[in-house]
Every structure is written in structure tokens, then in C-alpha cells.
Amino acid sequence: MSQIRTRPxxxxxxxxxxxxxxxxxxxxxxxxxxxxxxxxxxxxxxGDPARGQSLWGFxxxxxxxxxxxxxxxxxxxxxxxxxxxxxxxxxxxxxVLGSAALWIGKPGDQAVILPTLIAFTVGAIGVEFAAVFSNxxxxxxxxxxxxxxxSGLGWAVGYVGGMISLIFSLGFIASxxxxxxxxxxxxxxxxxxxxxxxxxxxMGPLTALWFTVFAVPFFxxxxxxxxxxxxxxxxxxxxxxxxxxxxxxxxxxxxxxFLLANMIYTDGLLALFAFGGIYGAxxxxxxxxxxxxxxxxxxxxxxFGAYVGGVLDDRLGAKTVVLGSLVILVTCCFAILSVNRDSxxxxxxxxxxxPGNGLFSTVAERLYMALGGLIGMAAGxxxxxxxxxLVRLAPNDRLAQFFGLFAxxxxxxxxxxxxxxxxxxxxxxxxxxxxxxLVAFFFVGGVLLAGARISDGNGGRR
Numbered sequence: 001m002s003q004i005r006t007r008p009x010x011x012x013x014x015x016x017x018x019x020x021x022x023x024x025x026x027x028x029x030x031x032x033x034x035x036x037x038x039x040x041x042x043x044x045x046x047g048d049p050a051r052g053q054s055l056w057g058f059x060x061x062x063x064x065x066x067x068x069x070x071x072x073x074x075x076x077x078x079x080x081x082x083x084x085x086x087x088x089x090x091x092x093x094x095x096v097l098g099s100a101a102l103w104i105g106k107p108g109d110q111a112v113i114l115p116t117l118i119a120f121t122v123g124a125i126g127v128e129f130a131a132v133f134s135n136x137x138x139x140x141x142x143x144x145x146x147x148x149x150x151s152g153l154g155w156a157v158g159y160v161g162g163m164i165s166l167i168f169s170l171g172f173i174a175s176x177x178x179x180x181x182x183x184x185x186x187x188x189x190x191x192x193x194x195x196x197x198x199x200x201x202x203m204g205p206l207t208a209l210w211f212t213v214f215a216v217p218f219f220x221x222x223x224x225x226x227x228x229x230x231x232x233x234x235x236x237x238x239x240x241x242x243x244x245x246x247x248x249x250x251x252x253x254x255x256x257x258f259l260l261a262n263m264i265y266t267d268g269l270l271a272l273f274a275f276g277g278i279y280g281a282x283x284x285x286x287x288x289x290x291x292x293x294x295x296x297x298x299x300x301x302x303x304f305g306a307y308v309g310g311v312l313d314d315r316l317g318a319k320t321v322v323l324g325s326l327v328i329l330v331t332c333c334f335a336i337l338s339v340n341r342d343s344x345x346x347x348x349x350x351x352x353x354x355p356g357n358g359l360f361s362t363v364a365e366r367l368y369m370a371l372g373g374l375i376g377m378a379a380g381x382x383x384x385x386x387x388x389x390l391v392r393l394a395p396n397d398r399l400a401q402f403f404g405l406f407a408x409x410x411x412x413x414x415x416x417x418x419x420x421x422x423x424x425x426x427x428x429x430x431x432x433x434x435x436x437x438l439v440a441f442f443f444v445g446g447v448l449l450a451g452a453r454i455s456d457g458n459g460g461r462r
Contacts, residue, residue: 094129
């Protein structure tokens with residue numbers, strides 16, 4: 001692959017455009033994949049939370065398979081052509097089309113289950129590929145020693161975008177089917193029918209509109225690489241680069257450890273976010289309002305964690321930030337498994353939720369909320385610092401090659417976590433059993449990363 005030429009002093013407008021791209025993409029993860037549409041699909045469209053979680057998991061795994069087996073080729077071709085924006089624009093079209101089509105998911109209509117899953121898969125493929133290519137543009141914007149702060153800022157702003165989209169959705173669009181009112185006590189805008197769950201279904205079109213508007217600064221102001229090879233020669237060069245990149249990576253022990261660890265714990269994190277809202281809906285029978293508030297909490301703690309994690313990344317090193325985040329995630333996953341509708345810590349009984357007692361009225365619900373906040377605080381730094389770990393490890397003259405390999409490691413088995421959760425859930429008919437497999441992903445990823453020696457960015461080793 002061609003080497004990325006760094007531009008140490010990109011303008012503030014260029015950096016703002018890149019950061020806002022995370023903002024533009026985030027509602028797909030918050031509104032669709034995790035907190036509103038996914039639980040709605042499992043509980044209301046399918047009508048069975050366990051079966052719905054399984055189906056959603058298989059769709060997420062399908063998108064991961066496509067990204068895993070396509071990203072090395074497309075990434076290598078993009079490196080050879082030199083430009084990223086045309087690829088990001090193409091996958092942005094998939095985000096818009098897939099998200100907008102989610103409107104078809106009518107409650108209780110078994111005929112729309114498959115088309116809805118296809119629409120979700122298309123959107124998921126688009127948003128994952130768009131993120132892969134936008135990540136490779138970081139070295140164009142800031143010096144290597146500042147990439148940790150840039151990555152953390154991007155994740156933090158993305159979480160804020162997700163939070164604002166959630167607040168807007170809960171306040172003006174999504175409503176309680178029983179009362180017909182939003183969280184602010186208003187009727188849904190645009191005359192959306194609460195009884196037909198049109199507010200939940202509108203999350204797809206809202207995500208499409210949000211991306212279309214807020215991706216504009218990225219395309220206008222953020223610089224792209226200069227064109228290099230033409231498309232057809234780039235295809236041939238791209239395939240040769242894949243082989244060369246893999247061969248080069250094997251000669252770097254620490255890089256291999258990191259890429260393997262990243263592959264494993266990223267699988268677990270993807271599955272955790274894909275099923276967190278569905279698990280809450282199935283365990284506590286939470287509706288859109290409760291799940292939306294849960295999502296707002298996660299995005300607040302996630303944005304704070306990502307920003308602080310970026311600062312700590314530059315000061316303590318990305319490896320320290322990632323390992324600390326993984327410890328928190330393992331602990332939280334164990335704790336979540338101990339929480340039931342009417343008990344905590346596996347055996348301590350608590351009063352179950354009673355209709356009319358208010359939001360999060362039980363000890364179990366509050367504990368689940370607190371654990372969700374901790375997960376958000378750990379997930380932000382984990383994702384941001386993982387992007388900068390590559391820069392700490394990759395040779396200066398082969399940075400573009402290893403960004404492509406990093407994209408491969410993050411997506412090569414991205415279907416595994418959702419697939420295992422979906423499979424275990426389907427076999428046991430238990431959401432708790434399905435979620436339990438995630439502990440192993442975070443633990444094994446952390447053990448592998450602990451064995452890698454990470455450069456501190458100044459030629460030394462941590």
C-alpha cells in the first residue's frame with residue numbers, strides 16, 4: 001500500500017469536519033443498533049425478545065462477514081488510488097438507504113421481519129466501511145504524537161451526537177404506546193401514531209437525515225489524499241499489497257499481538273452494544289422511554305470517558321488505557337449477569353418492577369443503569385485508544401499498510417461475537433446465557449495485549 005503523507009498542521013476547519021463525521025455516524029449505533037430500534041424490533045416486530053435477539057444477532061454477524069472479507073481488498077485499492085472520500089461517499093449512500101428503509105418494520109407483522117433485517121444489514125455495512133476509511137485519514141490531520149487526542153475527541157464528539165439524537169428522539173418522536181406521549185409529555189411530531197409505534201420506526205429515517213446533514217462539513221473541508229494510481233492498476237496493486245502487508249506484519253511480534261487482541265475484544269464490544277438494549281428490554285420489560293434514557297446515560301459517560309481517555313492516551317500510553325478499559329468491561333459483564341428482574345448479585349432478592357411505580361423504581365434496574373454508565377465510560381477510551389495503538393506500533397514508512405491491516409483485524413471476525421451470542425441465545429432460549437460469552441472476549445483480548453510491548457511514541461518502550 002502507499003504511504004500516507006502526514007500533514008502536521010491541518011486547519012481547525014479540516015479537523016472539525018473529520019470530527020463531525022463521527023457525530024454524523026453515531027445515531028446509527030445509538031438509535032438503530034442499540035437503544036431504540038433494536039429492542040423495538042426484538043420485542044414488538046418479532047414479539048419474542050429471545051428470538052428477536054437471535055435474529056438481530058445473525059443480521060449483525062452477516063454485516064460483519066461482508067465487512068471482514070471485503071475491507072482488505074477495498075482498503076488496499078483505496079490506498080493505491082490515494083483517495084478516501086469517494087469510498088466514504090459510496091458507503092454513506094448505503095447508510096442513508098438502509099436506515100431510511102427501516103420504516104417498514106411494522107409491529108407484529110411477520111412479513112416485514114426479513115426485509116427489515118436486510119435493510120439493517122445494508123446500513124450496518126455502510127457505517128462500518130465508512131468508519132474504516134475515515135479512520136485512515138487521521139495521520140493526514142495531526143502529528144503522530146497528537147493522534148491519541150484527536151481519536152479521543154472524535155469518539156467524544158460522536159457520543160455527544162448520539163446523546164443529542166437520543167434526547168431529541170425521546171422528547172419529540174418516540175412515545176409510550178399506552179399514553180401516546182413523549183418523555184416531555186408531548187404528542188409526537190409530524191402526527192406520528194404512538195399506537196402503531198411510528199416513533200420507533202422513525203429512528204431509521206431520522207438516522208438517514210442526520211447523516212446526510214452532518215456529513216457535509218467532512219466532504220467540504222477535510223482534505224483527502226492526492227490521487228495516485230488509476231482505478232484498474234490500483235486493483236492489481238491492491239491485491240499485491242494485501243499479501244505484502246500480511247507478510248510484513250508477521251515479522252512484528254508486538255504488532256501481531258495487538259492485532260489479534262484488537263480482533264477479539266472488538267468482537268466482544270460490538271456484540272455488547274448490539275445486545276445491551278435488547279437485554280434490558282427482555283429482562284426488565286423496558287419500553288422506548290426507559291431504553292432511551294439508558295442510552296443517554298451511556299452516551300454521556302462514553303463522551304466523558306473518550307475525551308479523558310484521549311488525554312490519558314497521550315500521557316500514559318494507549319496500552320494502559322485499553323487494558324484499564326478491558327478490566328472495567330469484564331467486571332461489568334460479570335455484574336450484569338448477576339442482575340435479574342427480581343434479584344441482584346445472583347441470589348439477593350429484590351422487589352420486581354411494578355407498573356405505575358415510575359421509571360427505574362427497583363434496585364435491580366438502578367444497578368443495571370449504573371453498570372451501563374460504567375460500560376459507556378470504558379467503551380469510549382477503548383475504541384479511541386485502539387486507533388492510536390497502531391500508530392505507536394507501526395513503522396513510520398509503512399503506516400498506511402498497517403492501517404489497512406488494523407481495519408482487517410477489527411473486522412475479520414466481527415461476526416463472531418454477535419453470532420455466538422445469537423447462537424447461545426437460540427439454543428438456550430436465555431438472553432443471560434447469550435450475553436455471558438462476552439466475558440471471554442474481553443478477558444482473552446486483554447491477556448494478549450498485555451504481552452505486547454508498546455512504543456510510547458518517542459522511540460521508547462512501555
